[in-house]
Structure formats: C-alpha cells, structure tokens
Amino acid sequence: MARYNGAFVNHTLFIQMTVKKILLIGAECTGKSTLAHALADKYHTTYTPEYLRTYLEQKPTGYVCTFDDLTPIAQGQMDSEKRAVATAHRYCFIDASLLLLHIYSQHYFNKTPDIILKHLNNQYDLILVTDEIGITWIDDGMRDLPNGREQMRQTIIKELENRQLHYHAISGNLENRIKQVGELLKGL
DSSP states (O other): OEEETTEEEOHHHHHHHHSEEEEEEOSTTSSHHHHHHHHHHHTTOEEEOOHHHHHHHTSOTTOOOOGGGHHHHHHHHHHHHHHHHHTOBSEEEEESOHHHHHHHHHHHHSSOOHHHHHTTTOOOSEEEEEOOTTOOOOOOSSOOOTTOHHHHHHHHHHHHHHTTOOOEEEOSSHHHHHHHHHHHHTTO
C-alpha cells in the first residue's frame, strides 16, 4: 500500500496514478520510435513500442494489414501500454496509440473497429507530434507513404484539434527533440 493524497491505495494503482504518460504521435517514419527509446533511456524508464509493428513482424513477408487485424493490434497496444506504465519510473513514453490506429484506420478503411472507439479516450499527460524534417523515409516493407507524411501529420493535428487535445510539435534532429521534450517535462 502507498499513500496518495492522504489515502492508501495499492502499489500498482499508485504507480498508474503518478506516472506521466507521454504520447509520441506522428506519421510513419517521423522518428517516434527512436525518440521514445532515447527518452526512456535518458529518464531510466519504460516506453511502449508501436504494437502494430510488433504484430506485423510476425506475419509473412509482404503481408498487408487488413481491417480485421486492427482489433488484435488495438488489444496488443492497450496491453503493452498497461505493462509499460506498471513498471515505469516517473514517465512512460508511448510510441503511437489507439488514436493513431483510429486515424490510419479511417485513412485506409473509412471506418474504425469498435474496440478502438470504445477505448479511444485514454488520457495522456503530454502529447508530442513529430514531423518528417530531417528524417529520411526508409522503405522497410511496412511503410507506404513516402510522399504523404506531411499530409498525414496535418490529419493527425486536425484530429487532435477536433478532440480538443493540447499537443506540442517536436522537430529537428534527435538531440534537439530530446532537449525540447526535456523542457516540456519540466512543466508536468
């Protein structure tokens, strides 16, 4: 048991209540994974890899994600976030999210699975939107928007604004991005 605001709560709940969840969101190949990993190292904590990638890496080469794949991907993303938060120290950096799955689902299928819509309002303490500036697009067999990253970034920003979610744009090389995030974390 731990004490939080004068009340005793179980240790797992205490961690979930005190860990700040930092969402990194952006188009494909905009440095989200690299930044999440670097921030977790810097702050000696956990990060959640994008579960979509984990899921698709288990499929045969050339496999194309279908609408039916999105439900297990969403569940895997939620489970991964819970595990990372449970073992985090102060911050947990989240690479992608159900929100990004929703945006891409709308982009590719013009609909979103119910599980994503049901759990879409996960709370994040800080939302960081990455851009493509200084990031070379790499064809890794899973990416398909080499010339559409800025358009997708604008779609993401529009979705955040429509949901009245405050966000910060993160840009530059990795070192500059880490410094920008460090300044933002001071305000949490």
